[in-house]
Amino acid sequence: xxxxxxxxxxxxxxxxxxxxxxxxxxxxxxxxxxxxxxxxxxxxxxxxxxxxxxxxxxxxxxxxxxxxxxxxxxxxxxxxxxxxxxxxxxxxxxxxxxxxxxxxxxxxxxxxxxxxxxxxxxxxxxxxxxxxxxxxxxxxxxxxxxxxxxxxxxxxxxxxxxxxxxxxxxxxxxxxxx
Amino acid sequence: xxxxxxxxxxxxxxxxxxxxxxxxxxxxxxxxxxxxxxxxxxxxxxxxxxxxxxxxxxxxxxxxxxxxxxxxxxxxxxxxxxxxxxxxxxxxxxxxxxxxxxxxxxxxxxxxxxxxxxxxxxxxxxxxxxxxxxxxxxxxxxxxxxxxxxxxxxxxxxxxxxxxxxxxxxxxxxxxxx
DNA sequence: ACCTGAACACCGTTCAAGT
DNA sequence: ACCTGAACACCGTTCAAGT
Numbered sequence: 001x002x003x004x005x006x007x008x009x010x011x012x013x014x015x016x017x018x019x020x021x022x023x024x025x026x027x028x029x030x031x032x033x034x035x036x037x038x039x040x041x042x043x044x045x046x047x048x049x050x051x052x053x054x055x056x057x058x059x060x061x062x063x064x065x066x067x068x069x070x071x072x073x074x075x076x077x078x079x080x081x082x083x084x085x086x087x088x089x090x091x092x093x094x095x096x097x098x099x100x101x102x103x104x105x106x107x108x109x110x111x112x113x114x115x116x117x118x119x120x121x122x123x124x125x126x127x128x129x130x131x132x133x134x135x136x137x138x139x140x141x142x143x144x145x146x147x148x149x150x151x152x153x154x155x156x157x158x159x160x161x162x163x164x165x166x167x168x169x170x171x172x173x174x175x176x177x178x
Numbered sequence: 179x180x181x182x183x184x185x186x187x188x189x190x191x192x193x194x195x196x197x198x199x200x201x202x203x204x205x206x207x208x209x210x211x212x213x214x215x216x217x218x219x220x221x222x223x224x225x226x227x228x229x230x231x232x233x234x235x236x237x238x239x240x241x242x243x244x245x246x247x248x249x250x251x252x253x254x255x256x257x258x259x260x261x262x263x264x265x266x267x268x269x270x271x272x273x274x275x276x277x278x279x280x281x282x283x284x285x286x287x288x289x290x291x292x293x294x295x296x297x298x299x300x301x302x303x304x305x306x307x308x309x310x311x312x313x314x315x316x317x318x319x320x321x322x323x324x325x326x327x328x329x330x331x332x333x334x335x336x337x338x339x340x341x342x343x344x345x346x347x348x349x350x351x352x353x354x355x356x
Numbered sequence: 357a358c359c360t361g362a363a364c365a366c367c368g369t370t371c372a373a374g375t
Numbered sequence: 376a377c378c379t380g381a382a383c384a385c386c387g388t389t390c391a392a393g394t
Contacts, residue, residue: 010377031209032288034367045379047370056368099287105337106284109277110210122338145347152334153327159283160300162326169323177354188358212386223360225389234387 014052014062017042022063026096030060030103057111064104064117067097068124083136083178084171087150091157091167098158125151136178146177192230192240195220200241204274208238208281235289242282242295245275261314261356262349265328269335269345276336303329314356324355 020041024033035056039046053059071094078089094101104121107114129147138146153174157167198219202211213234217224231237249272256267272279282299285292307325316324331352335345 013377029287031284035369036367046368047380048378050369051377102280102283102286105280106209108280109207142347142351144344145351148334148338148340148344148348149327149331149351152331152338155334156326156330160326160330166322166326169320170326173320173323173327173355177351191358213388214386224387225361226359228388229358 010052013042013044017044017049017052017059018062018066021059022066025060025063025103026067026099029099030056030107054113057107057113060103060107060111061113061117064100064121067100068121083132084175086132087154087171087174088167090154091171094154094158101155101158122151133178136175138178142177149177150174188230191220191222195222195227195230195237196240196244199237200244203238203241203281204245204277207277208234208285232291235285235291238281238285238289239291239295242278242299245278246299261310262353264310265332265349265352266345268332269349272332272336279333279336300329311356314353316356320355327355328352 017038021033021038024038024041035049036046038059039049042049049059053062074093075086075090078086081089104114104118108118109115126144126147129150130143133143133146133150134140153170157170195216199211199216202216202219213227214224216237217227220227227237231240252271253264253268256264259267282292282296286296287293304322304325307328308321311321311324311328312318331348335348
C-alpha cells in the first residue's frame, strides 16, 4: 500500500465506476449490461466493483443519485420559466433516461435499496411539483392529486414514445387543472 | 405417440403452463421466477416449455394476452357505469398486476415481442379511453392528449402505492379535463 | 409430435490470496 | 486498504436421444 495514497483516490475510482455504469445503464440498459462490461469500461476488474458497492442494485442507486443531482443542477441553471415550459424542459431533458425510469420501477419490488431511492425520489418530486402548482394557482386541497397526476404523466411521457406536438398538447391540457 | 391424442391436448397443456406462469409472474415477478419454477408448478420439465414457447418473453406475452382478455371480459360484465367509477374499477381491479406493468415497460426495449404487445395494448387502451372521454364531452381536438394522460395516470397508480382516497381525488381531478 | 436429462453459455457474486 | 484470478451458484436455452 503506497504511503501517499490520497483519500480522494477512493472517490475518484468510485466516480469512474459510476460514470461507466451511468453511460451503459442509460444507453444499453441495466439488465443488458453485465458487471464485466462496466468494469472493462471503468478500467478495473469485475470484483473490484464489489469493493466499492454492495451489489449491482447499489451501483444503480449511485448512478440514480448522480443523474438526479445533475438534472437538479441543470434545472436550477435554466432559471425561472413559466410552468408549462418547465414541464416540457424536464420531459425533453430526461427523455434519454427512460431506461432508468423503467428499471427503477421494475426493481422496486425486488431491491430494498432501489425501493428506498424510489420513495425518496417521489418525496422530492412531490415537493417541487407541488410548489409549482401552488404558484400556478391550484387550490390547496387539490395539490396532492394534481402533483401525482403530473408525476405520472411525466413518467409516462418518458417511458413511451411520442412526438413533440403530443407532449405540448398534453402539457397544455394539464394546465386546465390549475 | 398415442393414437388417441386429441388436438386440444396441446392447448390444455399450453394453458396449464400459462396459468402457472401467470400466477408466478403476478405474485412473484417475471425476473424473480425461474423457468424451472414455472415448469414445476405446471407439472412439466423446463425444456418442455420450450416446445410450446420460443422463450421466456413469448411466455410473458401469452400471460399478458390471457390477463388482458380476462380483464376485458370482467369489465364488459361490470356493465355501464359512470366515467369515474369505471376508472376506479380499473385501478382497483388491476392493482395486483403492477408487476406485469413494470416488467412490460422494462422489457420493451430488449424484447421485440414484448414491444409489439405493448404497442398493441396501448392502441387498444387508447380506443377505449377515447370513447369514454368523447362520451363524457371532451372536445374532439383534446381527445388524444386526454387519453394519454388517463393512460399514464392509470399506469402510475398501478405501479405506485397509494391509498384509496388519493385514487379518488386523482380521478375526480381528472374529471376537470372533461 | 412431444418430451426429457444432460450440457452449454452467461452472469452476479464470493473468496482465498496477493500487495 | 485495496485489488485480483479462480471458482461458485444460478438461470435461460439448446440438443441429442428417447417415445
